[in-house]
Amino acid sequence: MTEETDALSSLIGRPPKEVGELIAGLPFAKALGMRLVSSGDGEAVLSIPYHQDMIGDPETGVISGGVVTALLDTCGGIAAMASATKPTSAATLDLRIDYMRPATPQRVLFAKATCFRETRSITFVRASAYHDTPEVPVATAVGAFMVENRRNWPVSKPDAPPTDPKGAS
Amino acid sequence: MPPLEKIRAQEALRDQALLRLAGAAPYVKFLGVELDRRGDELTAILRFDPKLIGNPLLPALHGGATGSFLEITAIMQLAWDGIWERIEASEPDAQSIALGQLPAMPKTVDITVDYLRAGRPRDAYARAIVAKRGRRVANVRVEAWQDEIERPFAAAHGHFLLPGAGENAP
Numbered sequence: 001m002t003e004e005t006d007a008l009s010s011l012i013g014r015p016p017k018e019v020g021e022l023i024a025g026l027p028f029a030k031a032l033g034m035r036l037v038s039s040g041d042g043e044a045v046l047s048i049p050y051h052q053d054m055i056g057d058p059e060t061g062v063i064s065g066g067v068v069t070a071l072l073d074t075c076g077g078i079a080a081m082a083s084a085t086k087p088t089s090a091a092t093l094d095l096r097i098d099y100m101r102p103a104t105p106q107r108v109l110f111a112k113a114t115c116f117r118e119t120r121s122i123t124f125v126r127a128s129a130y131h132d133t134p135e136v137p138v139a140t141a142v143g144a145f146m147v148e149n150r151r152n153w154p155v156s157k158p159d160a161p162p163t164d165p166k167g168a169s
Numbered sequence: 170m171p172p173l174e175k176i177r178a179q180e181a182l183r184d185q186a187l188l189r190l191a192g193a194a195p196y197v198k199f200l201g202v203e204l205d206r207r208g209d210e211l212t213a214i215l216r217f218d219p220k221l222i223g224n225p226l227l228p229a230l231h232g233g234a235t236g237s238f239l240e241i242t243a244i245m246q247l248a249w250d251g252i253w254e255r256i257e258a259s260e261p262d263a264q265s266i267a268l269g270q271l272p273a274m275p276k277t278v279d280i281t282v283d284y285l286r287a288g289r290p291r292d293a294y295a296r297a298i299v300a301k302r303g304r305r306v307a308n309v310r311v312e313a314w315q316d317e318i319e320r321p322f323a324a325a326h327g328h329f330l331l332p333g334a335g336e337n338a339p
Binding site: 026028029030052053054055058064065067074093095096098102 | 194195196197198199200219221224225232233234237238273276278279280287
């Protein structure tokens with residue numbers, strides 16, 4: 001199960017800058033330097049910089065597939081939440097990743113995720129990780145996310161919407 | 170060399186080779202994955218670190234950290250199988266591997282990760298089973314657990330391109 005959960009709640013209706021701040025609030029996404037490029041209407045675009053720590057193959061300097069997995073998982077979760085009307089959390093059920101070509105060392109990697117079917121509790125997402133355009137992918141992914149809605153959302157939760165007196169700190 | 174010393178030397182070479190394998194990729198170190206060996210059997214250990222958290226409120230491990238851990242475990246198992254074969258077959262090979270001359274690493278073709286329950290903020294363990302090792306491609310299954318091995322929190326299966334399968338393929 002993943003974790004774009006409560007910390008990414010109340011995504012809808014928030015300016016992208018705040019969603020970006022929420023991503024920075026996910027310690028693992030922050031540790032990898034993930035950033036929000038855009039989100040909304042069932043789509044999300046994220047970026048991740050190249051870093052020595054991410055290298056999976058020291059011979060070539062190519063980043064580990066695990067980094068690509070982390071980027072696609074986070075991006076898919078945010079897209080799933082960007083499609084729900086009142087999302088409180090998105091947990092990954094499964095994620096399949098196909099590696100098309102190695103990521104290019106020293107280059108920023110992007111991911112774009114799109115929801116293509118949204119049911120009451122499950123959202124299906126397609127995603128692509130790329131350098132220049134999603135049509136030339138480093139990797140593609142399909143995933144299913146469980147999206148919880150705001151029904152029964154306790155107002156006292158620390159991550160309640162910005163209108164809540166406690167705010168979303 | 171007397172038999173006992175020879176066995177000890179062989180065991181030392183195996184340990185050194187495994188350390189070289191675990192230490193080769195910066196991302197494996199960044200994530201905090203260690204390899205534990207019992208004979209030729211491997212268990213990968215993900216040492217808990219606060220940076221691995223995805224949801225700070227639960228708190229739970231990030232799905233990307235869990236997915237990375239499973240993929241690394243699969244790749245390490247495949248690489249180790251190849252290394253073990255060479256270590257056991259040839260002493261000079263074993264020496265060079267122990268000195269860091271590692272063979273090329275397997276590459277992920279595809280991987281599917283199933284998230285079964287939230288990863289808790291503590292160490293996790295994983296083992297991989299090579300379902301099929303072909304000449305060019307291997308199929309691997311991995312399961313990761315924390316408290317009880319019978320209650321995995323994540324599982325994965327995938328295909329991996331084996332080194333030497335490119336232009337150097339037989």
